[in-house]
Amino acid sequence: MAYVFSDGYGYLQNSSGVLGSAVNIKYKKKYNKIKRIIKDLVFENAALCDQVSQMQEKILIVKEERRFLLKKLYHLQAIAETDNQLQIHTPKLPTAGLSPPSATSDTSSSAKKTSTKKRVTSEILETIKMNPKVKKSNTTKTKKIVHPIPLDITGRPVFPIVLGGLTVHSLGEVVSDRPDYHSEDLIFPVGYCSTRVYGSLKNPERKCVYTCKIVDGGTAPSFEIVADSDLDAPLVGNSARECHSMLLRHINRAVGVEVVNTKGRGPEFFGLSHPTIQNLIQSSPGTRKCSLYKWSRFEVSRSGGEPLMEENDPSLNFDALQRSIAFSKSHMVSVIKDEPSEQLLSSSSATLRDLLMS
Numbered sequence: 164m165a166y167v168f169s170d171g172y173g174y175l176q177n178s179s180g181v182l183g184s185a186v187n188i189k190y191k192k193k194y195n196k197i198k199r200i201i202k203d204l205v206f207e208n209a210a211l212c213d214q215v216s217q218m219q220e221k222i223l224i225v226k227e228e229r230r231f232l233l234k235k236l237y238h239l240q241a242i243a244e245t246d247n248q249l250q251i252h253t254p255k256l257p258t259a260g261l262s263p264p265s266a267t268s269d270t271s272s273s274a275k276k277t278s279t280k281k282r283v284t285s286e287i288l289e290t291i292k293m294n295p296k297v298k299k300s301n302t303t304k305t306k307k308i309v310h311p312i313p314l315d316i317t318g319r320p321v322f323p324i325v326l327g328g329l330t331v332h333s334l335g336e337v338v339s340d341r342p343d344y345h346s347e348d349l350i351f352p353v354g355y356c357s358t359r360v361y362g363s364l365k366n367p368e369r370k371c372v373y374t375c376k377i378v379d380g381g382t383a384p385s386f387e388i389v390a391d392s393d394l395d396a397p398l399v400g401n402s403a404r405e406c407h408s409m410l411l412r413h414i415n416r417a418v419g420v421e422v423v424n425t426k427g428r429g430p431e432f433f434g435l436s437h438p439t440i441q442n443l444i445q446s447s448p449g450t451r452k453c454s455l456y457k458w459s460r461f462e463v464s465r466s467g468g469e470p471l472m473e474e475n476d477p478s479l480n481f482d483a484l485q486r487s488i489a490f491s492k493s494h495m496v497s498v499i500k501d502e503p504s505e506q507l508l509s510s511s512s513a514t515l516r517d518l519l520m521s
């Protein structure tokens with residue numbers, strides 16, 4: 164129920180209307196206040212985004228500077244090593260027989276100085292003739308070409324890494340406190356996982372995806388190759404080469420002819436010896452503590468092309484394996500055709516019998 168009252172000037176006002184307008188003014192003030200706060204937060208968020216982008220640019224610049232300085236450091240270390248070897252191999256100049264000049268007179272001292280200078284120069288020439296220049300030894304290792312891969316904002320590789328027929332899903336963790344988990348050339352991180360397309364164990368003419376893993380085996384790593392067509396029968400060995408040899412023996416047994424060499428190339432099949440993967444593993448934490456491992460030098464390919472893998476090796480490539488199988492089968496057919504038939508053998512034996520009876 165609305166009440167009507169009169170003000171001092173004789174106007175009538177509604178009490179409910181006055182209360183409603185007061186409430187509206189109150190909420191309008193709150194709305195304006197919240198609007199200002201939101202506007203300030205939007206500006207603050209934009210400023211923070213600008214600062215984040217600036218910091219990311221600075222981080223990228225610092226990374227590039229670090230790479231440049233590291234490359235320069237390697238270059239200077241190589242020069243220092245060659246200089247040290249040159250200092251070791253260069254002969255010392257003989258100083259015997261040189262006596263200090265006497266101070267009797269200026270003329271005699273000057274004459275002796277000239278004679279000693281001539282003697283020293285002649286001795287230097289003789290030593291140079293007797294000892295040829297020492298050639299600089301090539302102490303620096305050849306650089307391995309690395310294929311550029313996509314990286315995230317923090318500089319870490321984006322998985323999976325596809326390198327031709329090889330796909331790496333995880334680099335694992337470097338175990339530095341056990342010497343069997345690395346060698347002079349390779350590191351075997353626990354948890355490493357890669358896949359490769361190759362011929363099936365039961366039917367090598369069909370494609371099969373093999374998963375290669377490195378598992379913690381205690382004092383030494385354990386290597387596994389698992390086929391997607393037979394997950395319950397993994398090929399387990401103490402080395403990657405042993406696992407790969409087992410796989411190749413299964414392939415030859417399934418074909419019935421030796422189509423591949425069973426010596427095995429385990430590091431290549433796993434992808435551990437691929438320059439790109441080896442560079443990533445070498446850059447992992449804990450590698451510096453691997454006492455037996457000898458560091459390799461890598462260089463990113465400027466052309467952007469991928470380093471060529473052994474595409475013609477039937478022990479690594481599926482297409483090369485199919486060519487080897489086809490060649491072996493055609494060779495077997497030609498050998499069978501060249502053999503004499505049973506009818507020819509029977510006729511020849513009959514003629515020989517007739518000759519003996521006559």
